[in-house]
Amino acid sequence: MTVWIAIAVTAVGCYLVKYLGLSAPAGVLERPLVKRLAALLPVALLAALTAQQTFADGPHLMLDAKAAGVAAAAVALVLRAPFLLVIGVAVAVTAGVRALGG
Amino acid sequence: MAEQTEIPTTQRAEASPSAPLAKPDSAVIRDALGVGVAVGLSGFAFGVTSAGAGLSLLQTCALSLLVFTGASQFALVGALAAGGNPLTAAAGAFFLGARNAFYGLRLSAVLGYRARIKPFAAHWIIDETSAVTLAQPDRRSARLGFTVTGFTLYTLWNLTTLVGALGAGALGDTDAWGLDAAGPAVFLALLAPKLEDTVERATAGLAVVLVMVTLPLLPTGAPVLVASLAAPAVLLVQGRRERAKQARGTVRPAAAAAPPAPQDGTNESRTAAEEDRG
Numbered sequence: 518m519t520v521w522i523a524i525a526v527t528a529v530g531c532y533l534v535k536y537l538g539l540s541a542p543a544g545v546l547e548r549p550l551v552k553r554l555a556a557l558l559p560v561a562l563l564a565a566l567t568a569q570q571t572f573a574d575g576p577h578l579m580l581d582a583k584a585a586g587v588a589a590a591a592v593a594l595v596l597r598a599p600f601l602l603v604i605g606v607a608v609a610v611t612a613g614v615r616a617l618g619g
Numbered sequence: 620m621a622e623q624t625e626i627p628t629t630q631r632a633e634a635s636p637s638a639p640l641a642k643p644d645s646a647v648i649r650d651a652l653g654v655g656v657a658v659g660l661s662g663f664a665f666g667v668t669s670a671g672a673g674l675s676l677l678q679t680c681a682l683s684l685l686v687f688t689g690a691s692q693f694a695l696v697g698a699l700a701a702g703g704n705p706l707t708a709a710a711g712a713f714f715l716g717a718r719n720a721f722y723g724l725r726l727s728a729v730l731g732y733r734a735r736i737k738p739f740a741a742h743w744i745i746d747e748t749s750a751v752t753l754a755q756p757d758r759r760s761a762r763l764g765f766t767v768t769g770f771t772l773y774t775l776w777n778l779t780t781l782v783g784a785l786g787a788g789a790l791g792d793t794d795a796w797g798l799d800a801a802g803p804a805v806f807l808a809l810l811a812p813k814l815e816d817t818v819e820r821a822t823a824g825l826a827v828v829l830v831m832v833t834l835p836l837l838p839t840g841a842p843v844l845v846a847s848l849a850a851p852a853v854l855l856v857q858g859r860r861e862r863a864k865q866a867r868g869t870v871r872p873a874a875a876a877a878p879p880a881p882q883d884g885t886n887e888s889r890t891a892a893e894e895d896r897g
Contacts, residue, residue, distance in 0.1 A: 523705035531716035538723020564823035565846030586800035607804030612797030
């Protein structure tokens with residue numbers, strides 16, 4: 518039951534922030550500072566999420582096969598590989614390194 | 620808002636020669652499908668993770684149908700699996716989802732949807748639909764990109780969540796398959812095209828430092844929010860530099876929000892403090 522409460526709270530909260538962002542009055546968007554901030558915030562968040570999901574195990578930092586996979590994905594991106602291939606490289610290299618490492 | 624009447628140009632240099640500038644729809648759809656299919660398929664990893672965390676099939680599918688923002692979903696089942704309090708787990712997931720408000724803020728002007736459509740469109744606002752939509756040169760392409768990415772991703776994400784949850788038992792240890800690397804690779808692929816200039820690179824770099832430093836110290840979800848402070852911090856530094864240059868008369872006024880710089884520079888700390896509230 519408590520899991521359902523968590524699901525309900527998350528669903529409502531996540532929907533509301535999406536809707537509030539989309540429905541904010543146009544005047545808010547006219548301010549150049551808000552525009553620049555809104556453009557730059559996703560950059561900060563995506564960078565943070567990438568780092569967190571690569572190097573974090575709960576509250577602990579770690580370096581494992583996943584880092585090798587993400588590094589390989591970065592190389593694929595530099596080489597302008599298509600989106601699916603980039604993800605595939607990350608998954609395959611991670612699985613490969615884990616297989617080699619036992 | 621004025622309709623864009625000029626001939627839209629595709630931003631991608633690698634657009635196929637058979638699809639010239641007059642027909643950008645195919646290019647938009649191709650980009651949208653690429654992202655939608657690739658990310659939609661990673662719902663499989665979520666289904667497997669959620670089932671492995673002990674959530675029922677119905678709970679797992681409800682998350683993908685109703686929350687539909689991957690990072691939040693992963694954060695929630697991760698916290699529940701770790702034995703976290705349900706409300707703390709939900710708070711972490713909510714913090715991660717808060718970034719979608721900023722995407723919505725930007726998409727609102729780009730898409731120009733009427734109030735009746737917004738409650739429905741809002742559900743599809745996530746990293747991937749925002750990235751595709753904001754990469755388009757005009758409103759028509761933006762709406763097309765948003766719709767195709769949103770529809771493809773939502774459908775596939777939910778189908779593969781179901782398949783993943785059903786197949787979790789058969790797959791065994793999903794980490795052995797490297798599926799846990801799909802998430803960060805997706806974020807990296809979305810981030811890469813945004814790292815065009817120094818300001819964006821500085822923001823990304825500072826965000827990574829902030830999240831790594833605060834991860835061991837703060838509860839789930841909070842480090843990512845702290846890292847988002849990199850954006851106003853970098854803007855603040857950039858604004859100060861521009862004002863300093865302007866004061867020396869070496870640079871044209873930038874499109875920043877900063878008021879005309881005081882020539883003597885004595886008010887600099889005051890205006891910087893004002894901007895800091897942003």
